[in-house]
Amino acid sequence: MSARPVRLRRTAGLAEVEIASAASGNCIDVGIAQELCAAAEEIAGDEAVSVVLLSTRGRSFCAGADANSPDWAAALASVPQPVIAAVQGDAIDEGAELALLADLRVCARSARFRFSHIAQGRLPSHGATQRLPRAVGRMRALDILLSGRWVGAAEAARIGLATAIAPAGGALPAARRIAIELAGKGPLATRYAKEAVVAGSDMTLAQGIRLEQDLYVLLQTTADRVEGVDSFLERRRPRFRGR
Amino acid sequence: MSPAARQSRAPAVLYEKRGAVAEIVLNRPESLNAYDTAMRDGLYEALTAVRDDPEVRAVVLFGNGRAFSTGGDLREFGSAPSPVAARAIRWQRDVWGTLWNLSQPVLAGVHGAVVGGGFEMMLLCDHCTAASDARFSLPETGLGMIPGVAGTQTLPRLIGSGRALDAVLRGTSIDARRARELGLVQKVVAPAQLRRRVHRLAEDLAQRRPALLASLKRLVRDASDLPIDVGLAAERRAARSL
Missing domain, CATH: 1.10.287 (Helix Hairpins)
Structure with a gap:
């Protein structure tokens, strides 16, 4: 098995991108960012891929990103196929922004989102100020971004941040089911x-x-x-x- | 005349003025009010009549039979003209632009299947009341198509990008209660009450000054298209002139 931190598997119209860096909470370091960019480019150019499944390994979905990484957010945003994220655990800061880059977010009941950029004295820079209000409305977005509070899966579903909810531990299989469902469409x-x-x-x-x-x-x-x-x-x- | 022949002669869209309220009823119950060329022409005629009639102060829209509408009639798709011709016709007889641009409030009363183009038609209205048996979905991607009655544009503006993508990509079925939670419909009523309740609302609105309703409708509708300072200026200008 490859020891690379980002794995790309393609089967029957479905591309699965997995960040497998559990020890660091799947924090996006420069290496992961480079591989995410490469995977996004490869998928975008592959006409046989009709749906993308984005997941991470371990308890944390993604704990953030190192500054000065290549622009993985722009690369993922330019993927023309629908992208489904399986959010099994905490999605924090750039990790929450990573989830927001997906078109559909399938969240385990144990998943949580947090945008604590402001509390750290900085601004989000991977799309949260633009994609969060488009997903949940302006006032909810401001509340979440200003407070930096945790948004649990139940609230995420209620406000449209999560598009589906799965049992704890079940985000990936549920997201894969939806991905296969979409792969059966045109x-x-x-x-x-x-x-x-x-x-x-x-x-x-x-x-x-x-x-x-x-x-x-x-x-x-x-x-x-x-x-x-x-x-x-x-x-x-x-x-x-x-x- | 056989029942089938009589049915084929029934107009695909019924139009009736009751005082200041115009009632438009989709009338292809045998096809669950699937949208075909006859319905397109009937709707265009009814909507332009509303547009050009200053006596009409509110519009109600219903479907006859078991469903509000199941959208484009797939049985017609094989006989459709070339895509180039279809596109030209779409903008020549701009049914949906005419509906969207009416100055009068348009109140939809929907029941049963509210699917595809039927669902999108509802989303172009100003207020929606659903019977408790209404079910909404956009099945197009499962048929190798996308929604074509502005649903990819109206839906995200109403319910947000994630939920809209879920509905458009997956064709998820939404029941009446969920539709109210999402803000897609404003009221859920018993099926037997549907027409009476929508008519009552239309009669209330028809008492108001038409220019007031037209301005409010335009300002709210354009709000998502304009920088807020431009929208605020338009609001002040309209308020002063009324």
Whole structure:
């Protein structure tokens, strides 16, 4: 087995990225950051990958990051496929920002989030000021960022920070089930759906509707869309091929 | 005339003015109000009638039969024109832009299946009341498609990015109670009460000055598109002029 701190496995449309640095609480050091960037680039360029599962090993999800690491957040944000994070334990500071980079967050009941940047006299710099309000609303985001308090899994689910809850110890299997579920859908459709939601939220509504419509029409030219409609009318499971 | 022939002649959309309230009813119950070209044309006609009629001060929207609407009629998809032509038609007869841009408040009353384009149609309205049997979902990605009635844009603005991605990517089914918790619908009522309750609300709103409602609707709607100082200035300007 590889001793590398970031592992990338690809099987049947699913790419699994695992940070395996339990001894350091999966803190993102320079080496891990470099490997995250490389993994993100590789996944983004691999058309056979339709869903990404992001997980970490050990009790802590991710305890933070070293300063001056390469920009792992930008690299992960540029992955066009849907990304699902399995959050099994504490996600702290940059670790919480890492979880926020995912499109879906599956949290164990024991998982907690904490953004303590302000208490440390610094600002978040890996997206929390932008992605947290987009996920939970402006006032909740400010409350969480200003106080630096713990946000448990139950609250995370209530406010939309967690998109699914799993029993303690069950985040990874639950996230994998969702990943496999998504891998059974149209891979171009799930990419474009992500793009429409994420890119569209940076636009005015009218511009976002234009983007959605153009992606919708582009999908009409694909074999997958024909297969989707045929399978529905024939009452069978679709077989998508990503073209 | 056979029942089937009579059914095929029934208009896909019913439009009726009751005083200052316009009622639009989706009327393809045999297809669970799936959206086809007949419904598109009927809706466009009804919505432009509302747009151009200053007597109409509020709009209610319902579906006849077991479901509010199950979205695009997949049986029509094979016969659709080329994507290039479909795109041109989409903007020539801009049903959804017309609905979104109405100056009158539009109140949806939904029940049963509220799926795909039917769900998205509801999200373009200003207020939603759901019957307790309503169920909401966006199944498009499972069919190799994405939502095409602005749902990828309206939903994240209403419920946040994570929840919207969950609904859009997974097609998760949402029941009426959960929809109220999420803020997708404002009221849940017994199915037998649905139309009466929505009409009552519409009649209340129809008593208000139309210009006031139109301004409020525009200001709130544009709030997410504008830098706040621009939105505040627009609010002050509108308040002074009314």
